[in-house]
Amino acid sequence: MKALRWHAQKDIRVDEVEEATAKPGCVKLKVHWCGICGTDLHEYEGGPVFIPTDKPHPLTGETAPVTLGHEFAGEILEIGEGVEGWNVGDRVVVEPLMFNPKSRAGRVGLYNLCDDMGLYGLSGMGGGFSEYACVPVDMLHRMPENVSYEQGALVEPAAVAFHAVRRSRFKPGDNVAVFGAGPIGLLTIESLKAAGANKIYAIELSEERCARAEKLGATVLNPAKVDNIVDLIVEETDGGVDVAFEVTGVAPVLQQAIDSTKMHGEAIVISVWTKPAPIQPNALLLKERSMTGVFAYCNVFPAVLNLMAQGYFKVDDFVTDKVALNDVVEKGFHALLNEKDQVKILVSAHNA
Template sequence: MKAAHIYGARDIRVENIEIPELQPGTVKVKVEFAGICGSDMHEYLAGIYPIRKQPVLGHEFSGVVTEVGEGVEGIMVGDKVAVEPLIPCGHCKNCKRGMSNLCTQSQGYGYSFSGGFAEYAVARAENVFVLPQNMSLELGALVEPTAVAVHAVRQSQLNLGDSVAILGAGPIGLLLLQAVKAAGAGRIFVVEVSEERRDKALELGATHVINPVTTDAVQLINEMTDGGVDVAYDAAGVQATFESGIMIVRPGGEFKIVSLWEKPVNFNPSIIVKTEAKISGSYAYNNLFPEVINLLASGAINGNAVITSMIALDDIVEKGFEQLTKDRKQCKILVNMSL
C-alpha cells in the first residue's frame, strides 16, 4: 500500500509498504479521509518528535472496515468509522485518575503505530468508533480535532453567557469558536490576520472579529468588555498571541492554551500576579469521541465549514504541507484516498 513517511524536517515521502497485519482484537480499515493537523505541521517544519516510533503520519482519519479480528464485537465489515489515535496504558497514575490523555506511557496511531496517511490502517477495536449512517466520512476525519476543541472548552472555566476571545482562526480556532458557542458563550471575539478566516469566523458565530495587524486587539477587547474577557483561548501558538492572551483576560479570568509551540515565549509573571488570572493548558481529549460524533452528525458543530481542500495522497507535500505554510486561506486540508 502507499503511505506517507516522515524522515525529518521538510522530508515526507509517499512510499509503498506492507499493509499492517490484522491481529486478534483489532480492526482493519480502508482509510478514506485523513486530515493534516497542526502537530503534523510542527514535525514537518521543525523535525520529528521524540515520541515518534515509526514513520507513517496521520492521526485524524476515517474509513470503512474491511476486516474484523478475532474477539471483536460491535464492529462489522462495511461500517463507516473514525479512529481515535490515543492508546493510553490504563495503569499509570494519570490513567487511574481518569486522565488518560495525560498517560505517562501513551502510544498512538500516526506516532507509535502506522497512521492514517496510508491506504489501510489496523487499530484496536476500542479505538474504532462506528459513525451514524447520516454522517459522512469527511466529517469522520474531523472527529479528532473537534475532540481537541471540545475538551479545551470543557476543561476551561467557561460559564453560560461568558465573554470569550479566540486567538487564531485555523482549524482548531474555528472548532473552538463553535464549541464555545454550543456551550453558551456570550460575546465571542476572534483575533486573526487572515481576512478569509475572519469571514469564516463571522459565518460560524463570532460576534466580533479583529485583524491584529491593523487594530490593537488588546486595547479594543479590554475597552469593549470593560476589563477583559472571562476566558481566552490560544489556538495559534506564537509570541504575539501569548502576549495578547494574558492581557485580555479579566482579573480572575483564564487564558487557556490549546496550541502547540515551536519556540519558547518571553513572559512577565507579574501580569498574572496582579490579576490573579489563570494560565492553563489543554491536551488532546479524554473519552470524548462518542459525544463529538453526535455533535458533528447533528450539525451542532459544522465540521464541513473548516474543510478548505481535498488532495490526493501523492500530492500531500506540495498541495498539503507546503500549501499550509504559505496560504493563509487554507484551513483543514483532507487527504482523499480515492483521488
Template structure:
C-alpha cells in the same frame, strides 16, 4: 502497502512501505477514506521534531482519520464489518497510573499515530483498538468524521475552561484548532466569541461562522475587547496560535476571575506576566490533546450543533499527498483544513 512517508526533514515520498499489523481480539481493521493534514504533521515535515519527539527514521504521517471497518477481532462486540468510524489516535497503557485516574491523554507511555516512533495512517488501511473507534451516523460524512480529532482538542479546551452560559471568550488564532475551539466555546454556552488572527481571509471565515473577528495587525485584542466589555474583559481567553508573542499577552484582555486555556504548543519557554495574572486571580489551564470527548464531538456534528464543513477548504487525492503537504506547508491565505481522500 503504499504510504506517505516522511523520509527526513523536508523530504516526503509516496511509496511502498513495509508495515505489518496483527489483528488482535480487541482490534478492528479499517480501510481509510479521509485523512486530515494537521499542524503537527506539517511541523514534523518542516522541522523534524516537536519538543522531545524527534523523527529519527522514515515515518508515515497522518492521524486525523475516518474509514470503514473491514475486519473485527474475536472479542469486539460494538462494531461490525461495514461500520463507518472515526478513530482516536492515541493508545494509552490502560494499567498506567494516568489512565487509571482518567487522564489517559497524559500517560507517558501513550502511542499516538504519527508521533515518533509510531507510524501514522496516511496509507490505505490500518488496525486499531476497537475501544478507540467511534461509529459515525450515516448523515455524517467521512470528511466530517476526520474532523472529529481536531474538534476534540477544541471541546477539551472548552471543557477545561468550565464555561458558564452567557460567558464571553477570545480565541487567539483562526486556524483549524482556533476556529473549532470557538465553535466548541459557543456550543458550550458562550454568548459572544471573538477570534483574533493576522490572516484576513481566515477572519472572514470566522465572521461568516458568526464570530467577531479581530485583525491583530490593526491593534491588540485588548484594544477591541475592553471597550466592548465596558473595561471588564472577556471571561475566557484561548491561546491557539503557538506564538510566543500571543502567549505573552493572554492576560491583557482577560476579565477578573477569568480563565486562560493554553492550547498552542510552544517549542520554547514563553514569558508569563505573573503580576497581570495575580491581580485578576486568573485561572490558567493547559491541555494536551484530549480525553473522553470523541463521542461528544460525533454527537455535536451529527446534531448540527457544530458544523465543521466550512472549515474544509481543500481536498487532495491520496496519489497527490506529497503535493498536498507542499501546498499546506506554504500556508496559503484563507486555507483552514486540507484533507486527503482515498
C-alpha cells in the same frame, strides 16, 4: 498498499508498504478521509518532535520510518481474532491517542497526560494517510448515520478544541476571546458556539482566516488594522472576557490573552510551545486571574460526534481542499505551508 511515511525532516514519501490486515484485537479499516494536522507539518518541516527516531517508542517499539495521519475515519473491512461488538461495514472514527493503562495517568483515567503518550499515525502502528489501516478496537468510535466520513476526519482536531472548552471555566452566556483562527482556533470558536457563548472575539492576522471566523459568528479583530486590541476588548466587555483561549504559540500573544480577561478570568493555553514564553505574573495576581494548560483530549469523541449529528462542525466551514494520497506531499503539505488561505486539507486514496 500505498502509505505516506515520515523518513526524516523534509523527507516524507508515498511508499509501497505491506497491506494492513486485521490483527487480534484489531480491525482492518478502509480509510475514507484523513486530515493533515499542524503536528504533521511540524514533523515534516522541523521534526522529529513526537516521531521516534533514536529510541523505539515505548508503546509501539517502532522507530521511523512511520506512517503519518492521525485524523481519520473509515469503514471496517475485516474483524480480527477476539473482537466482539463490531461488524464489517461499520463506519468509525479513530481516537488515535495511545497510552499505558498501567501508568499513573492511565490508572486515574487521565489518559491524555500519560508520560508514554503516543499517537497512531506518529508513533508507529500505522496511520491514516494510507489505503488501509489496522486499528485496535479500543480506539474506535461509531459514527452517527448523518455524519459523513469527511466530518469524521474532523473529529480529532475538533476534540482538541472541545476539550479545551470543557476544561475551562466557561459557562453559557460568557464572553470569550480566541487568539488565533487557524484550524484549532476556528474549531474552538465552533465549540464555544455549541456551548452557548455570548460574544466570541477572534483575533487573527490572516484575512482569509478572519473571513472564516466571521462566517462562524465571531467578532473579528485583525491586529494589522486595530491598535490596542486588548484595550478594545476590555472596553467593550466592561472589564474583559470571562475566558480567553491562546491558539497561536506566539509568545507576546500569551500576555495579551491573559490581559484580555476580566477579574477572576481565565486564560487557556492550547498551543504547544517550542520555546519559553515570558509573561508578567502580576497580570494574574492583580486581577486574581488564572491560567490553565490543556493537552489533546480525554473522553470527548462521543460528544463531538453527537454535536456533528446536530449540525455543528460543518465540513465546508473548515475543509479548504481534498486531495488524493498520491498528491499529498505537493497538494497537501506544501499547499498548507505555502498558501495562507488553506485551513484543513483532507486526503484519501479512494475518494479523491
